[in-house]
Amino acid sequence: MEEEMKAILREAFGDSSSDSDGESVHDRRRQNSCDELSIFGDTQIWEPINEISGLWICRDFLSADQQDSLLSDLEQEGYLADDSCNQFEDCKTAMKFGDLPPWALELSHTIRENIHLGSVSFESTDLSDNSKLRCLFPSELLWRDPLFDQFIVNIYQPGEGICAHVDLLRFEDGIAIISLESSCVMHFSSVEAEADHLYNSNKECVPSAKIPVLLTPGSLVLIWGEARYLWKHEINRKLGFQIWDGQEIDQKRRVSLTLRRLCQTE
Ligand SMILES: O=C(O)CCC(=O)C(=O)O
Numbered sequence: 001m002e003e004e005m006k007a008i009l010r011e012a013f014g015d016s017s018s019d020s021d022g023e024s025v026h027d028r029r030r031q032n033s034c035d036e037l038s039i040f041g042d043t044q045i046w047e048p049i050n051e052i053s054g055l056w057i058c059r060d061f062l063s064a065d066q067q068d069s070l071l072s073d074l075e076q077e078g079y080l081a082d083d084s085c086n087q088f089e090d091c092k093t094a095m096k097f098g099d100l101p102p103w104a105l106e107l108s109h110t111i112r113e114n115i116h117l118g119s120v121s122f123e124s125t126d127l128s129d130n131s132k133l134r135c136l137f138p139s140e141l142l143w144r145d146p147l148f149d150q151f152i153v154n155i156y157q158p159g160e161g162i163c164a165h166v167d168l169l170r171f172e173d174g175i176a177i178i179s180l181e182s183s184c185v186m187h188f189s190s191v192e193a194e195a196d197h198l199y200n201s202n203k204e205c206v207p208s209a210k211i212p213v214l215l216t217p218g219s220l221v222l223i224w225g226e227a228r229y230l231w232k233h234e235i236n237r238k239l240g241f242q243i244w245d246g247q248e249i250d251q252k253r254r255v256s257l258t259l260r261r262l263c264q265t266e
């Protein structure tokens, strides 16, 4: 199984270049993901959010060490500094457009590998579970070049969040979000249900149901298709809104990294 996975990786990505000690960071990460993925079922599990087409989460995408190393890359490059600006959200935001720094390129490769291997594993397993028939990420998005050319780092202090939104249309379909530090609940609400204004028998407007998704540190979320265009996402970290399994989540700082690709202009 491991050899087969390595062959798939070689075919898809070629042999990556080596650094002075003969093994690049990318090689090491690839080796790790290969080892982990050779025991499907225990790690690197992709879960669909069944209510929403085009929404998937891989909860163990980054190990604790990889999360620390990503945070120190962000720290070193000033993305976690206090003077980053506020956008339409409460939290602090820092953005990068254009050529991605090496660590972000590596991360982007790792995301591609992981999705590719996840899709291959679905194809080679028993299809009795319907979720496995679903597409994890459309291949035209997975193999576009570059996969991502922009990222945004959001830093949320306890109580801070981001209001309900559909990501701007200047970004293409296919968005990836990595969560670091604190867990949080992201809520999804249907754009159409909201526009239809549902009323109860007392003619009161009934807010449409929100689908909660727990984003744990080290997880990777994929948002594409309906999830990207027909659902809003939000994080409300005010007291009483971060409930999971009946318990209020203990909030610390949360950092997220969202990777996207700008629409190409002719
Ligand atoms: O912080 C997150 O997990 C989400 C960020 C987000 O939705 C955005 O930057 O558009």
Ligand SMILES: [Fe+2]
Pocket (backbone or CB within 6 Å): 165, 166, 167, 233
């Ligand atoms: Fe967003």
